[in-house]
Amino acid sequence: MDAKMINPFVDAVATVLPQLGFQSVERGQIRLGEEFVEGRGVTVLIGLTQDVQGNLAYNFTEEVAKGIASTMMMGMPVTQMDEMAQSAISELVNMITANAATHFSSQNLLVDISPPSLVVGEALKARISNGKFLVVEVNADSYSFELNIGIASSK
Structure with a gap:
């Protein structure tokens, strides 16, 4: 996969997360994934159309998702993945992808981006690509999540 297709997401993460209260944002390891993304607890799927086509899966453990939602809500304690926490995580994905x-x-x-679809549960197996896709680890303060990128340019 061409770096020109990945860098907009890495740049978007580095731009959006500090605006939401995160002090340290770093790209972690990058690896290839094959066929399926396996859920870690909270997975948000979002699609791209037009000149860039494919799917993304933002993959969090439930504890990380709750911590990120808490930071987004200015430190308000988040003890469960309720409707408010789910909305915060979905909005985070929307903001990064739109950026x-x-x-x-x-x-x-x-x-163009589709509305995000959030799934809670570790038993998820989602196909985001017919072949290999890129898995980018994101480290924000003490939280780590995966950005799974299965996209291609039609130009």
């Missing part, structure tokens, strides 16, 4: 879509526009690539 990446803006980065793609600077490459003259038009991108």
Whole structure:
């Protein structure tokens, strides 16, 4: 997968998370995934269409999702993945993906994003690509989550 397809997401994470109260945001390891993303507890799926097509799966443990939701809500304790916490995590995914879509526009690539779909549970197996996809680890303060990227440019 071309770095030009991944960098908008890495840049978007580095832009959005500090705006939400995270002090330290770093890209961790990158590896290839094959066929399925396996749920870690909370997985948010979002699709891309137009000049960049494919799917993304943001993959969190439930504890990490609750911690991130708490940070987004200015430290309000989050003890369960209730409707408010789910909404916060879905909005985070929306913000990062929309920011990446803006980065793609600077490459003259038009991108539309689908509404995010959040799934709670570890038994999830989601196919985001017909082949290999990229798994990018994101470390934000003491939280770590995966961004699974199965996209390609149609141009």
